[in-house]
Amino acid sequence: MARREFADYLVELLAPLGAVTAKRMFGGFGLYLDGLMFALIADDVLYVKADAANRAAFEARAMPPFLYERGGKTVTIAYHAVPAEALEDRNDLVSLARLGFAAALRGRRPATAKPRRKKTGAPG
Numbered sequence: 001m002a003r004r005e006f007a008d009y010l011v012e013l014l015a016p017l018g019a020v021t022a023k024r025m026f027g028g029f030g031l032y033l034d035g036l037m038f039a040l041i042a043d044d045v046l047y048v049k050a051d052a053a054n055r056a057a058f059e060a061r062a063m064p065p066f067l068y069e070r071g072g073k074t075v076t077i078a079y080h081a082v083p084a085e086a087l088e089d090r091n092d093l094v095s096l097a098r099l100g101f102a103a104a105l106r107g108r109r110p111a112t113a114k115p116r117r118k119k120t121g122a123p124g
Helices: 004-013 055-060 084-088 090-107
Strands: 021-025 028-033 036-042 045-049 065-070 073-081
Touching (some): 004 021, 004 028, 055 073, 084 090
Antiparallel strands (some): 021 028, 028 036, 045 073
């Protein structure tokens, strides 16, 4: 389980990105910027969002993906663990977080338009 103190510490370190917030979820935390989740904390490990554009950079730094067990199977989600040394180097941490936020922006689903209601009544 992620501790609130660790989440608060990361929010403080990531302040150069903007108003990062930590929201409790599934025994850990999601880190959000501008309403988009770009990182998560599980078992006091920070993971940043990955996609096709940044995955190679994360793999080159030996950043393992987030794994968990479900129904006897290992499930991988598109987040990679930030190396411990990045937690000691704010510039490196912010750089990795920016990559995660960029992935969140690329993965953002466009807002769906609400269907228009047809007017009822007698034609005028």
